[in-house]
Amino acid sequence: MAKTYDYLFKLLLIGDSGVGKTCILFRFSEDAFNSTFISTIGIDFKIRTIELDGKKIKLQIWDTAGQERFRTITTAYYRGAMGIMLVYDITNEKSFDNIKNWIRNIEENASADVEKMLLGNKCDFPEKRQVSKERGEQLAIEYGIKFMETSAKASINVDEAFFSLARDIKTKTEKKLEASNPPKGGHQLKSYEPSRKQTNWLSKCTIL
Amino acid sequence: MSADEALIAEGKNKFTVYCSRCPSKILNSGMGVYTDMTYNLPYMHHKADGDSTNVEDVKGYWQVSDIYTFENLGFSNTVENMKYLICADCEIGPIGWHDLSTKQSYVALSRVKHS
Numbered sequence: 265m266a267k268t269y270d271y272l273f274k275l276l277l278i279g280d281s282g283v284g285k286t287c288i289l290f291r292f293s294e295d296a297f298n299s300t301f302i303s304t305i306g307i308d309f310k311i312r313t314i315e316l317d318g319k320k321i322k323l324q325i326w327d328t329a330g331q332e333r334f335r336t337i338t339t340a341y342y343r344g345a346m347g348i349m350l351v352y353d354i355t356n357e358k359s360f361d362n363i364k365n366w367i368r369n370i371e372e373n374a375s376a377d378v379e380k381m382l383l384g385n386k387c388d389f390p391e392k393r394q395v396s397k398e399r400g401e402q403l404a405i406e407y408g409i410k411f412m413e414t415s416a417k418a419s420i421n422v423d424e425a426f427f428s429l430a431r432d433i434k435t436k437t438e439k440k441l442e443a444s445n446p447p448k449g450g451h452q453l454k455s456y457e458p459s460r461k462q463t464n465w466l467s468k469c470t471i472l
Numbered sequence: 473m474s475a476d477e478a479l480i481a482e483g484k485n486k487f488t489v490y491c492s493r494c495p496s497k498i499l500n501s502g503m504g505v506y507t508d509m510t511y512n513l514p515y516m517h518h519k520a521d522g523d524s525t526n527v528e529d530v531k532g533y534w535q536v537s538d539i540y541t542f543e544n545l546g547f548s549n550t551v552e553n554m555k556y557l558i559c560a561d562c563e564i565g566p567i568g569w570h571d572l573s574t575k576q577s578y579v580a581l582s583r584v585k586h587s
Contacts, residue, residue: 268540290563292561296563297516297562297563299517299563299564299566300517301515301517302558302563302565305549307548307558307563308549310546310547310560311539311540311542311543311544311546312544324540
């Protein structure tokens with residue numbers, strides 16, 4: 265069967281536990297169904313489809329699923345990642361301070377050109393805020409990455425954040441493609457699939 | 473089976489497949505192939521309802537050979553060379569399973585909405 269999409273991007277959600285990484289992915293309700301069976305075995309990844317500039321983009325999104333409690337995430341987890349959402353909780357100072365550690369962890373383990381984005385989550389509890397928006401912006405500038413405050417509960421900016429990260433990866437991918445395949449006579453390579461070796465991530469899933 | 477027949481056109485899903493609980497779109501029409509196999513799936517119990525070990529025979533699935541054909545879908549961790557399928561948005565499930573050795577995914581007709 266012909267491919268039903270133009271791009272496939274592998275994304276990771278990274279940050280301290282309890283910052284709301286999991287609920288960032290709930291678009292229509294505050295809470296998950298929380299099935300007994302599924303909670304017991306845990307979730308590996310999710311596939312999301314978005315459309316950008318008329319291109320169909322598949323996002324394959326992994327959550328650290330508790331691994332972050334050990335403060336280190338293994339190289340295997342980062343393998344093949346093209347984008348990383350760094351998430352902290354604006355009502356939790358420590359989760360913000362730890363972003364620096366997560367960035368160091370990423371620099372040590374992930375591919376050097378991985379796109380990163382900083383998300384300050386839970387912006388619907390302004391009265392409990394410990395980290396100002398300005399500090400978030402400042403940190404993002406320091407690392408040269410994009411920043412957004414999101415509320416998973418009110419779905420504020422969550423879709424925008426994924427669109428923004430996907431757009432940056434798409435731009436980078438297209439630039440790389442152009443550099444390696446200069447267009448000849450108007451013919452352009454249409455599809456680029458970085459995770460060609462499917463067995464790679466599947467075997468990774470079993471390790472996790 | 474007769475109820476399932478109304479959902480099939482030329483052996484494939486006639487309608488778009490949605491989550492039964494939330495508006496999440498799972499599969500576009502015509503992208504899944506009907507298979508009348510029967511498989512043992514754990515109930516979609518709520519956590520509060522206790523017992524997670526109950527299973528039931530579920531017959532009738534949409535078979536999809538490339539996981540990226542799905543619009544939105546969640547995959548559980550691996551259990552005995554398979555992954556259970558859940559809604560990517562509200563995480564209700566299992567709505568089917570994915571076989572790691574054949575790379576085939578199966579979505580139970582009775583556990584999703586067609587429209």
